[in-house]
Amino acid sequence: MSQDTWRFNRDAIKTFRFVRCGFDSATGVAQLVYAFDQGPELVETVTVPGAPFDLDDARLSAVERALRLLHLIAGVSYYKAAVPDTISIDGYVIDEATAALLETVYLNGLGEFAYRNGLDLHGRIRFPHSGEAGVAPAAGLDGHAIVAIGGGKDSLVSIEALRALDVQQTVSWIGGSQLIKACAERTGLPTLNIGRALAPQLFEYNRQGAWNGHIPVTAVNSAILVLAALVLGHDQVVFSNERSASYGSQIEGTGEVNHQWSKGWAFEQAFAAHVSGRVAADLRYYSLLRPLSELAVARQFTRSDRYDAHFSSCNRNFHILGERPVNRWCGVCPKCHFVFLALAPFMSKPRLVGIFGRNLLDDPAQTAGYDALLEYRDHKPFECVGEARESRAAMAALAGRPEWREDALVKRFAREIQPLLDPAELEIAPLLVLDDEQGIPPALWERLRAHLTA
Ligand SMILES: CC(=O)N[C@H]1[C@@H](OP(=O)(O)OP(=O)(O)OC[C@H]2O[C@@H](n3ccc(=O)[nH]c3=O)[C@H](O)[C@@H]2O)O[C@H](CO)[C@@H](O)[C@@H]1O[C@H](C)C(=O)N[C@@H](C)C(=O)N[C@@H](CCC(=O)O)C(=O)O
Numbered sequence: 001m002s003q004d005t006w007r008f009n010r011d012a013i014k015t016f017r018f019v020r021c022g023f024d025s026a027t028g029v030a031q032l033v034y035a036f037d038q039g040p041e042l043v044e045t046v047t048v049p050g051a052p053f054d055l056d057d058a059r060l061s062a063v064e065r066a067l068r069l070l071h072l073i074a075g076v077s078y079y080k081a082a083v084p085d086t087i088s089i090d091g092y093v094i095d096e097a098t099a100a101l102l103e104t105v106y107l108n109g110l111g112e113f114a115y116r117n118g119l120d121l122h123g124r125i126r127f128p129h130s131g132e133a134g135v136a137p138a139a140g141l142d143g144h145a146i147v148a149i150g151g152g153k154d155s156l157v158s159i160e161a162l163r164a165l166d167v168q169q170t171v172s173w174i175g176g177s178q179l180i181k182a183c184a185e186r187t188g189l190p191t192l193n194i195g196r197a198l199a200p201q202l203f204e205y206n207r208q209g210a211w212n213g214h215i216p217v218t219a220v221n222s223a224i225l226v227l228a229a230l231v232l233g234h235d236q237v238v239f240s241n242e243r244s245a246s247y248g249s250q251i252e253g254t255g256e257v258n259h260q261w262s263k264g265w266a267f268e269q270a271f272a273a274h275v276s277g278r279v280a281a282d283l284r285y286y287s288l289l290r291p292l293s294e295l296a297v298a299r300q301f302t303r304s305d306r307y308d309a310h311f312s313s314c315n316r317n318f319h320i321l322g323e324r325p326v327n328r329w330c331g332v333c334p335k336c337h338f339v340f341l342a343l344a345p346f347m348s349k350p351r352l353v354g355i356f357g358r359n360l361l362d363d364p365a366q367t368a369g370y371d372a373l374l375e376y377r378d379h380k381p382f383e384c385v386g387e388a389r390e391s392r393a394a395m396a397a398l399a400g401r402p403e404w405r406e407d408a409l410v411k412r413f414a415r416e417i418q419p420l421l422d423p424a425e426l427e428i429a430p431l432l433v434l435d436d437e438q439g440i441p442p443a444l445w446e447r448l449r450a451h452l453t454a
């Protein structure tokens, strides 16, 4: 069958192919090429601004290794459309450790996708491999951080912490979000906006019945920023993934499903080890907020009002296709619910209501949303929200405050839910303690700890 007559039919597809990848240092454009069976090439592009880039041999080799890693990880967007039995890599070979990393990322990163579609991907995702890759040499990188910014509170907390600690940083984001751009500009720091265009056929395949659902987008963004760091010659890629991201939703009969798996500690450890071991020995990948819970991040965010009129954690702002909310906070999604609740114990009520434009905790229409956050008659939503114990502790704190306790949802919590809970588990203070399970360079961690506890 020729490419002209090939039609997407998810059940007939046998093989997902990694066709080839390339990076043009004259234009800064990376091409990531995939295909199903003998179907048309699916070409995703990633554009690093600032070309042309003059790369010496050591950097060029490291860029090539990072490019392949990105090609392999970003393939998850297309693989998921048909989840065929066979994966093939046409243009290069990978070793067993790389295959194992990819199988972990695809299996766990597609956990929510599989659960929602009723698919079992265990034992089904196998990357072909042969030989053993050597340890990567250093690429001669300079001491400078590429810091991911997502438009929400977390990355702004990291950026301000790094500023306070005099770490040289470039605030970096992927895609065309005007909201992220406004936050990045508000930092007053150097910025880097990386272009990313998914292969257009993916949206057509979605219309034709492709499997669809969540993908581990933080893994893709991480691999993009690793490539960018090497192209620009910088030695750190910094994310802002908090401790709470490692905990998923407990689903009865299924177990744990983590929407934000690629924000979790398991991904960070595996990816960071791969980057420094197999891509460039002098490149570090870590999350600056790993020692913090969502509540600890929220408290830290309230210490400055610099971004109050600019930031938003509401994911409805970040669709590639379709509508975005008129206001930065839609007020009805799990992220709006959670962020309002997490900030409330640490921020004055007028300031918080001013940011959101309304008081979500005095709106009975949001009852079901808050019940899910509290894991009361529902599971934690598939979103980037804190653990149920954090939501309960925040709600309990508000129930003891005169300015909040008469609000409809706080009042209901105190009346109906709080009596069912162990008071010892409703303390906020233990949830604010910094954790030692993190991958921050040790010298920086010492200074960060002092900054956060000052
Ligand atoms: C903005 C958003 O939340 N999108 C999720 C939504 O997608 P939707 O169809 O409503 O809109 P688009 O984002 O425009 O996507 C269009 C189609 O393209 C597919 N796609 C997109 C990006 C990509 O890298 N690969 C893709 O294949 C997508 O599947 C659509 O078919 O629902 C989707 C299905 O559940 C989600 O996959 C979309 O999530 C985006 C990939 C996304 O960027 N989401 C982040 C805001 C997000 O969820 N971040 C997590 C981080 C955790 C993690 O790393 O997994 C978080 O905040 O919890």
Ligand SMILES: Nc1ncnc2c1ncn2[C@@H]1O[C@H](COP(=O)(O)OP(=O)(O)OP(=O)(O)O)[C@@H](O)[C@H]1O
Residues within 6 Å of the ligand: 148, 149, 150, 151, 152, 153, 154, 155, 156, 172, 173, 174, 175, 180, 218, 221, 238, 239, 240, 241, 263, 312, 313, 314, 384
């Ligand atoms: N478009 C993007 N480009 C680069 N990095 C991103 C992008 N979107 C999110 N990130 C990064 O991914 C990580 C997880 O995103 P997340 O949305 O949780 O963080 P945030 O936007 O900083 O804060 P919040 O949790 O309040 O939304 C953060 O490190 C964030 O900087």
